[in-house]
Amino acid sequence: xxxxxxxxxxxxxxxxxxxxxxxxxxxxxxxxxxxxxxxxxxxxxxxxxxxxxxxxxxxxxxxxxxxxxxxxxxxxxxxxxxxxxxxxxxxxxxxxxxxxxxxxxxxxxxxxxxxxxxxxxxxxxxxxxxxxxxxxxxxxxxxxxxxxxxxxxxxxxxxxxxxxxxxxxxxxxxxxxxxxxxxxxxxxxxxxxxxxxxxxxxxxxxxxxxxxxxxxxxxxxxxxxxxxxxxxxxxxxxxxxxxxxxxxxxxxxxxxxxxxxxxxxxxxxxxxxxxxxxxxxxxxxxxxxxxxxxxxxxxxxxxxxxxxxxxxxxxxxxxxxxxxxxxxxxxxxxxx
Amino acid sequence: xxxxxxxxxxxxxxxxxxxxxxxxxxxxxxxxxxxxxxxxxxxxxxxxxxxxxxxxxxxxxxxxxxxxxxxxxxxxxxxxxxxxxxxxxxxxxxxxxxxxxxxxxxxxxxxxxxxxxxxxxxxxxxxxxxxxxxxxxxxxxxxxxxxxxxxxxxxxxxxxxxxxxxxxxxxxxxxxxxxxxxxxxxxxxxxxxxxxxxxxxxxxxxxxxxxxxxxxxxxxxxxxxxxxxxxxx
Numbered sequence: 001x002x003x004x005x006x007x008x009x010x011x012x013x014x015x016x017x018x019x020x021x022x023x024x025x026x027x028x029x030x031x032x033x034x035x036x037x038x039x040x041x042x043x044x045x046x047x048x049x050x051x052x053x054x055x056x057x058x059x060x061x062x063x064x065x066x067x068x069x070x071x072x073x074x075x076x077x078x079x080x081x082x083x084x085x086x087x088x089x090x091x092x093x094x095x096x097x098x099x100x101x102x103x104x105x106x107x108x109x110x111x112x113x114x115x116x117x118x119x120x121x122x123x124x125x126x127x128x129x130x131x132x133x134x135x136x137x138x139x140x141x142x143x144x145x146x147x148x149x150x151x152x153x154x155x156x157x158x159x160x161x162x163x164x165x166x167x168x169x170x171x172x173x174x175x176x177x178x179x180x181x182x183x184x185x186x187x188x189x190x191x192x193x194x195x196x197x198x199x200x201x202x203x204x205x206x207x208x209x210x211x212x213x214x215x216x217x218x219x220x221x222x223x224x225x226x227x228x229x230x231x232x233x234x235x236x237x238x239x240x241x242x243x244x245x246x247x248x249x250x251x252x253x254x255x256x257x258x259x260x261x262x263x264x265x266x267x268x269x270x271x272x273x274x275x276x277x278x279x280x281x282x283x284x285x286x287x288x289x290x291x292x293x294x295x296x297x298x299x300x301x302x303x304x305x306x307x308x309x310x311x312x313x314x315x316x317x318x319x320x321x322x323x324x325x326x327x328x329x330x331x332x333x334x335x336x
Numbered sequence: 337x338x339x340x341x342x343x344x345x346x347x348x349x350x351x352x353x354x355x356x357x358x359x360x361x362x363x364x365x366x367x368x369x370x371x372x373x374x375x376x377x378x379x380x381x382x383x384x385x386x387x388x389x390x391x392x393x394x395x396x397x398x399x400x401x402x403x404x405x406x407x408x409x410x411x412x413x414x415x416x417x418x419x420x421x422x423x424x425x426x427x428x429x430x431x432x433x434x435x436x437x438x439x440x441x442x443x444x445x446x447x448x449x450x451x452x453x454x455x456x457x458x459x460x461x462x463x464x465x466x467x468x469x470x471x472x473x474x475x476x477x478x479x480x481x482x483x484x485x486x487x488x489x490x491x492x493x494x495x496x497x498x499x500x501x502x503x504x505x506x507x508x509x510x511x512x513x514x515x516x517x518x519x520x521x522x523x524x525x526x527x528x529x530x531x532x533x534x535x536x537x538x539x540x541x542x543x544x545x546x547x548x549x550x551x552x553x554x555x556x557x558x559x560x561x562x563x564x565x566x567x568x569x
Contacts, residue, residue: 024492028489029492030458054535054538057462057534059462059466066465066493066495067495069495070491070492125503125506125508128508138515139511140511157512158498160487160488160499161488161491168480172476172479172480173477173478174478174479176453186481186485190484233481236479241484
């Protein structure tokens with residue numbers, strides 16, 4: 001572990017060389033080091049006048065402790081040979097009325113899709129929170145969540161860089177007013193990946209495969225259509241997010257190829273959980289969880305018969321999509 | 337009694353988060369009360385009442401709300417003890433982003449929302465930087481990427497804090513947050529002689545005292561001028 005005492009005697013310019021990520025710490029904390037490259041950290045931190053300290057609400061002792069934590073977190077984050085998450089298991093707890101859930105243990109492997117069905121308010125949020133928190137009989141449902149068959153370390157709960165679950169929902173919007181390129185760069189920077197350009201290219205290509213209408217890197221994210229936004233969010237989450245589990249809350253059947261979207265997540269080895277009321281999406285999953293009264297009521301495998309029905313549903317979806325596209329082109333629909 | 341101070345920008349979701357969290361705490365058989373500090377107006381006390389939570393509100397009116405907090409907190413703590421609360425939560429809106437009502441040794445929580453933009457962590461001073469726990473809200477309506485970027489910005493201005501995501505509408509995360517709030521071994525009977533975590537800005541110019549006229553001759557006390565000239569002459 002790096003100690004602040006050791007850092008204090010190092011020159012700013014050398015600190016930047018040794019820990020390049022320190023720049024974002026300086027920037028985000030409004031510490032202007034530009035003209036102080038030759039100062040040691042200690043000299044720099046001591047150079048503020050009384051007035052500056054009051055004026056800019058600087059707390060030197062706090063900065064020191066923060067910097068120490070930040071550097072150590074980053075070293076851990078970057079150096080970490082990330083333990084890949086191959087599976088998660090849910091061990092039954094109880095429902096709102098205290099009845100034991102109707103299953104023993106459900107294991108979901110990477111690249112597997114499980115849908116979640118049940119009335120609104122039945123307990124989907126609780127299930128998700130249990131997974132995100134890696135519950136260990138310490139939540140209202142008393143479920144236990146295992147990662148790779150084991151109880152995960154508690155530190156997972158508070159880690160900002162290693163969150164278990166990434167979420168995608170119909171209500172999500174882009175709020176930053178940036179181009180697609182700037183947006184992806186920002187995300188890539190926060191992840192500190194090396195091959196930024198390459199990854200951005202991969203994401204935009206993947207997004208365009210999903211979106212009904214193409215868009216490019218210079219489009220403003222706030223100007224994307226609903227389908228395009230969804231496509232970009234899914235591609236970005238699949239490729240750039242560290243979270244091994246992706247929770248999808250409904251994908252509307254317009255302007256986006258849902259089957260491809262799921263395939264992309266599966267190909268990126270995500271564990272996909274999908275809350276939905278849509279029959280095609282439900283059946284695209286390998287299994288589904290039925291939620292009732294706050295608990296898991298049933299776990300159903302999608303059988304051959306249902307897969308057959310899915311084919312029929314997909315045909316219907318196709319018909320509707322073709323009609324939508326034709327109407328938009330200005331055509332008049334005809335009976336066959 | 338335990339004391340927890342919650343603050344955060346207006347409309348960041350403080351009340352929703354606290355209400356959802358109280359639901360979870362009550363299930364542990366603990367009694368919780370809230371004192372809401374605001375400036376000109378608040379109706380949040382009604383929301384707490386509706387949820388059966390003992391509540392008091394204080395409007396600072398013409399005073400800075402955080403200064404008002406500092407001069408009332410001891411009485412507030414007394415009130416909480418008189419009510420035999422296990423946990424007293426104070427809630428106050430940070431208005432100028434410079435103040436914070438946190439006291440040393442008292443758990444301090446900053447609520448901040450994803451919608452406020454990724455530069456916000458940089459703009460908020462001690463209220464965010466000296467918090468022990470940072471609750472990030474409204475994650476359900478922004479993209480995963482923005483959530484991740486926002487989280488990493490928050491982390492870089494306060495790496496020592498615990499960051500937790502709570503959805504004030506569905507309550508997702510509120511139970512988890514509630515587990516961080518109560519410590520059996522702690523008992524706050526008074527906050528007399530405790531210190532603020534960070535001094536509030538020095539003020540007292542003629543406008544603090546009610547001056548309304550614009551012009552150099554009316555400016556007295558702590559006055560400072562902007563640098564507007566071009567730097568290169």
